[in-house]
Amino acid sequence: MNAIQVEGLTKRYGATLAVDGLDFAVAPGTTLGLLGGNGAGKTTTIAMLLGLLIPTAGSIRVLGHDMARERFAALARMNFSSPYVSLPARLTVAENLRVYAHLYGVPRAERRITELAAELDLTGLLARPAGQLSAGQKTRVALAKALINRPEVLLLDEPTASLDPDTGDWVRSWLERYRADSGCTILLASHNMAEVERLCSQVLMLKQGRIVDRGSPAELLGRYGREDMEEVFLDIARNRRSATATHAEAGS
């Protein structure tokens, strides 16, 4: 059974088609990257996967649960992090984590908080108000919140946005290690091509709400005849055809 199974997922806002008939699946323990420019439909897709947004059409199953009918059963086994959603700034890091430990029904919450704080280098920050932290520290706290319930599916919306290269690299290394150790399934939306290339086993290239290409980073690089994912991204953004497609057309 796939950890995430999406069929015909569509979201329409009036005349605007934000997401247009997406079909994809994510195998357990793998990382899928959603790649696309602004307005490609990445955040809309994540919001529908989380049940924050009701799709216009299509179905979503997460860990076998139909998100239209059983979203709370799935949500207890998932979590989410985004730099565009904050934690209450006046609460300390420990208080914030305690709130989410209660909301997710985490057993032995204090032990879990101590454990996460040690893993994410937050021990010295537990008594600090969340609003007084640097961007890098906030990202680590957001990750701790996202991992509080030991999620089987983790949705990350631009997890390293606005981080300096060193902190961004630390977060990527940590995520790589975490997925390998926990077997967690990760869906990652990002603008950072190096991040996608490093973390994702499969990538969906989105444009105007549609999947325009998909494959592993290596497959995509080969298909477009490029050295890195940034060039692949630009090829797709600027409507340049993949080497395979061009070759196939020439042959026919």
Add this chain to the structure above:
Amino acid sequence: MKGPARRIWGLLYRHLALYRRSWPRLLELAYWPVLQMCIWGFTARFIAGRIADAPGGSAHAAALAAAALLGGVLLWEVALRSQMGFAISFMEEIWSRNLGHVFVSPLRPWELVAALLGMSVIRMLAGVLPAIGVAYLLYAFNLFMLGPVVVLFFANLMLMGWAVALAVVSLILRHGAGAEALAWSVLFGLTPFAAVFYPVSVLPGALQAIAFVVPASHVFEGMRAALLTGMIRWDQLGLAFGLNLIWIVGASLLFAQQFRAARRRGALLSMGE
């Protein structure tokens, strides 16, 4: 603690932790009710003095007039603080841009409402109890002299405050943080129809019809009856409970509809940004 109780406690803890660290926030809860009590207390004392000194006036009539005024101020604060306690606790999630996290947790919408009701009770008590103390210490007015029925008055006014708050939160879900001013203003707008300081009979006919469907008007008619005659007007209390039931059901349906509409529009993720 497990399941729903733990999730409700989680959200309550989030708000209590905020107040534990911020004494100005705690002080603010009691500030307006105490200030209102001071202003209206002196006003009542002044009016009572005039009544007592007037030809044919009696000290008893003056005391009753003052008690009706002070009782009205205190009980109306119950409705106001209950409504604001609920709506502002919801606004706190928008101001801290935390709604997205809350709504992707396993917290059910009814559990969110239960937590907001809990915060409403705590905030109302933190505001109204000091005002009751001030009324007793400064003006020798004891709200509980009305007897155990005062609990039913409290309950009705809290129910009405919650119904209005649910409607306000629904409008915030519909129109975003731009509608937040409603959290402070809506119930004030109902004051003329709530018959807090005067009987419904002094209102013009058309306004009496509006007052009839406002649960608080029946509570205040009941309060004045208890003060003036010592009788408990069960008919008024029954009407207040009946109307509150209708208001709560109506507001709950509106909330459920707007919550679903917000999920359809994607407003839960973008709200507060």
